[in-house]
Amino acid sequence: MAKFLLFIAVLAVVYWLVRASNRRGRPPPAARMPESMTQCAHCGVHFPRDESVSEGGRDYCCEDHRRLGVRS
Numbered sequence: 001m002a003k004f005l006l007f008i009a010v011l012a013v014v015y016w017l018v019r020a021s022n023r024r025g026r027p028p029p030a031a032r033m034p035e036s037m038t039q040c041a042h043c044g045v046h047f048p049r050d051e052s053v054s055e056g057g058r059d060y061c062c063e064d065h066r067r068l069g070v071r072s
C-alpha cells in the first residue's frame with residue numbers, strides 16, 4: 001500500500017513538472033513589448049528590434065557597433 005501511495009506521489013510530481021515546463025515554454029503575449037523596441041548595447045540608442053544586429057544575446061543598432069561590442 002505504501003508503494004502504491006509513493007507511485008501516486010511520483011505521478012503527481014511528474015505531472016506538476018510537465019505543467020510548469022509547458023508554462024515556461026509559452027510566455028503570455030502581454031510579456032512582449034508593444035512596439036518591440038530594443039536598445040543598442042554599445043551606444044544605448046533605442047530602435048525597432050527588426051533593424052537590430054544581434055550577437056551573444058545582445059542587440060546593436062548597426063554592424064559597426066556589433067563589431068565594437070559592449071561599451072566599457
Ligand SMILES: [Zn+2]
Nearest residue numbers: 040043061065
Ligand atoms: Zn549603437
